[in-house]
Amino acid sequence: MSLKQDNRFQAIIAHAKEYGFVFPSSEIYDGLSAVYDYGPYGSELKKNIKDYWWKSMTQMRENIVGIDAAIFMHPTTWKASGHVDNFSDPMIDNKDSKKRWRVDHLIESYANTLKEKGGEDEKKAEQLLATMDALLAKDDFVGLKNLIEDNKIKGPISGTTNWTDIRQFNLMFSTQLGSVAGDAETIYLRPETAQGIFVNFLNVQKTSRLKIPFGIAQIGKAFRNEIVARQFIFRMREFEQMEMQFFIRPGTQKEWYEYWKEERLKWHLSLGIPKESYRFHNHTKLAHYADAALDIEYDFPFGFKEVEGIHSRTDFDLSNHQKYSNKKLTYFDNEINQHYIPYVIETSIGLDRMFLLILSYSYDEEVINKEDGTKDSRVVLHIPEIIAPIKLAVLPLIKKDGLPEIARKLIDECKPYFRCFYEEKDTIGKRYRRQDAIGTPYCVTIDHQTKEDNTVTLRYRDTMVQERININAICEKLKERFII
């Protein structure tokens, strides 16, 4: 990361706090690590991003419907999804290299080196793995550590056997359901929203009378106990996902995967963000549920990073839920006269990451050449106007002579359609700058001439160009532009 990019990221974080977009959570108590709150303009922007996504995925498509599932789910859900088995791994740290390893990976790689030697060592390796599996099944961490020490397994980096104790890291947050301590059942805060869709698959399909291919969309919070959560709102422990699971006939997953890959990129580009800022990253190492997966990456100030994932999830989730629940989760396809468990293509975008993407894209420190030859500067957020927190600021040039009254009247006319802002304090230039800093795309200034001929100045955020137009045309002209 270059110094310049680093500074830019710091500036964006500071700007987000100063102008009421994002605050550290519980800040008066020193904050809570990797948890953030959205302020007045932030919550407005976040809501607009949600609406923009929701409309494009549901309202604009006949075959996708939405749901809003609970964060708490039956504990067996997470056994079926693979989260319990795959994401609660015992880990061990090498004190010299300061590197952390998954215990099973460490022992397996040692066993592999033994196997390559052949002969006696090959047998020893198999025995080692068998012992390891037995210990893992019992969660016997002391036994596992002894196993590592007895075999003198070395850290691949340091080459030493100076190990910490083995500790369990679980990605899922747990809590107790039921107020009576003894009867309480451990349940988890969902680590992804997808499972709420899968367990409701038949409910939704039947009540909405949907035919494959169809999709179910959902926006909601998910929780992951990341070992290291950092980079502002990019990786948080509590975050919000916008995802859609698209149910298809088995065997058609390749074409639908390609379809959604392109559709989702189009959505990003529709906000006016340049194509060069995006790239696809194909996964070579696939997750336990996927047969193909890619990330849509954005060029953040700290490099290209994932903002959205497209995953071909096969029938992994529905099959497993069928297995664990003993409920049939098949679909009858009239066209081919067959029952089957549908395959799934998932599109999953991090709402908070999208928010950060918009800030990163929008934030700009401009130098302006003034008419008198001197230089000036401004900080401006070029937020795509359709998702801007405030759409229009109405500013009386001075706060008397009846100008405020005219301004209020214009706001009353516009506010049913889009968010407006009124301000009469400070010089007009200063007020323009404040609106630039929160990304307001349009400002209208009421002056004395307004009283004579009903015209006002309409000022554009990005170009700073001003034009004189009739006050009665403002609302009509703008409201069309802000329909999400």
Next chain:
RNA sequence: GCGGAAGUAGCUCAUCUGGUAGAGCAUCAGCUUCCCAAGCUGAGGGUGGCGGGUUCGAGUCCCGUCUUCCGCUCCA
């Protein structure tokens, strides 16, 4: 989680080797009546991240802790 750095007003920072905390900007009120920040007057705002220790006395020295940033690690 490990290592490094930092934490003083909303923001940016100052306070020489320990001696009762200061500026600019911002905010608010008033004046000015202005079409692209930085005009005038006044006001509010800090138990120096938090806790403990050393000292007659700690923002300043020591320990702990929390948070943030950087590097490593993790990221279905």
